[in-house]
Amino acid sequence: SKEASYDELLFTVVDQINNAKLFGATDVSMDVSFAELNLQAGKRSMEVSDFESAWQYVVFGISYLPEAKWGPSTYELALGLHEAGALACFVNVDTKNLQLSLGEIFENAARFEDKIKAYYILAQNLASLNRANESMATVRFVLNELGEDIPEEVSPDDVEAAMMSTQQLLDGYSKEDIVGVPRLKDEKKQWAVKLMEFSLACAFMLSPRLLPILANRIINILVKDGACKESAFGFSAHSLCLIIIRRDIEAGYSCSKMAIALLESFDAPGSLHRIKTTLQNFVTFLVEPIQSTANVLLESYEGLRATGDNEYACLALNMYVSQSIMLGCSLPVIEIECEEFALRSLRLHQLQYCRNMSSTHNMILALTGNEEAKNPFNLLRDHGISTEDDLLQESLSSGRSGLSLHIYFSRLFAAFWLKKYTEAAEFAAQYRKLGRFSMRFIDIYHALYEGLTAFHLARCSTDKAIKTEWMGVGENSVDRFKVWQEHSTWNFENKLFLLEAECHRCTGEDDVADSKYLAAIESAQRHRFLHEEGLAAELYASFLAERGESDSSKTHLLRATACYEKWGASAVVNLLKSPE
Secondary structure, three states: OHHHHHHHHHHHHHHHHHHHHHOOOOOHHHHHHHHHHHHHHHHHHHHOOOHHHHHHHHHHHHHOOOOOOOOOOOHHHHHHHHHHHHHHHHHHOOHHHHHHHHHHHHHHOOOHHHHHHHHHHHHHHHHHOOOHHHHHHHHHHHHHHOOOOOOOOOOHHHHHHHHHHHHHHHOOOOHHHHHOOOEOOOHHHHHHHHHHHHHHHHHHHHOOOHHHHHHHHHHHHHHHHOEOOOHHHHHHHHHHHHHHOOOOHHHHHHHHHHHHHHHHOOOOHHHHHHHHHHHHHHOHHHOOOHHHHHHHHHHHHHHHHHOOOHHHHHHHHHHHHHHHHHHOOOHHHHHHHHHHHHHHHHHOOOHHHHHHHHHHHHHHHHHHOOOOOOOHHHHHHHHOOOOHHHHHHHHHHHOOHHHHHHHHHHHHHHHHHOOOHHHHHHHHHHHHHHOOOOOOHHHHHHHHHHHHHHHHHHHHOOOHHHHHHHHHHHHHHHHHHHHHHHHOHHHHHHHHHHHHHHHHHHOOOHHHHHHHHHHHHHHHHHOOOHHHHHHHHHHHHHHHHHOOOHHHHHHHHHHHHHHHHHHOOHHHHHHHHOOO
């Protein structure tokens, strides 16, 4: 194609010029032109995800500039080269040269507007280093300069007012209307939207009440001034608020489709992968089959890496692994993926996701029976982490609630499957005590395994008050899954049937329990949740054994064992095969 031919010619010419410079054979009078060509080559390299080459072109480009490079004649060129250099260094995790590039801009840029991109890259770098508070403070400072004052304290009344305002702004707008909104021309407002979009993730971690405020500000600019690609994230944030705050899954899902449609109207594949990654964790799986959403996450990883978005790429990997586990995919395969993905995250300096992946890996090793063979925390030894206990203490002391929740859930999941129900209940309670219920993917499965654990403990309890307490916990899970099942029979029907079976078993309604167990087995098989088919068969076998139906019980226990063997959960299989 013409574009490919131009790229080949550009890189060939610039490489030859730069080689000539190394031997002092370039025409000094052409230096500014050579600097401009290097900037073009650097930008084009970043467009094809070659950030290492981009940095080299930037270095050469700067070397062609005059000593007074920030003077009027080469000001814009110097600014462009240092901005490109900062971005390349951020993606390459070249901290030293990133600081130098940003320092040049902050010291020499003549206008505040010329520093905004540098502040944006600084905020991104701080977030990648787990310095979310500093990142958020940087964004707040810039937004304030742009006339968007973001409050540090948000009350419940502020949240409700923002939700109502957004609803009024969107009243009467269809998906087609949103896609047809004129493009935003005001450069300052474009940056305001871009910075607010970036801050959504930090806000969710640090101050969730800010989420509806930011969504409202972004959508307000869209309605009044026009849309840019980052405007779509205002809709994705609003969709989360509708689900988390209003518990309105239908409206939230509809709003998420608006977000994707708006972004698809721009040529922005990186942003599209980013928004899909977020929505897969909070919205899409509540309606669409998880089997389809997990594949989207893996595709998003590849797309995000291609655009240099290492943070969201590693987030996509973490979510892909979580959804694969809950799908009942082969644990030995996921074990290999965990090890590989943790190492990838570490190499990309995404330590937070390496931590998460190591905890997930540890959980899988417990289920496959390989705990003694590997220590997934060896990757983190240079960061003072040797065990999961070390990781948990670090996360609790540093306020990383997301990581703490992840560890407690991993422990709940492993303890439940290994029939350590008292431990499972403790981990479920710690999870609930630490975190707010936000309808994340992990929250849904916490509700499932806490509910099943509670019914088991209620059934085993001889104390009436304790049994009543456990029944209340289990029935709460039943109520939640009744709501979720209305929106996705595929994902949640079998889980609801199993919870109901356990509930009726506890109350002595054996005939109803019997039919619910059979329905749970059939639904799990039909919707391709292999491990949950096995679990329903195992619990039904236990129920039948209590009723003295030993032959039927053995048949279903064999079915459960076959499912677990296919799942690759050797430790779970060994428990079923070992004598009582």
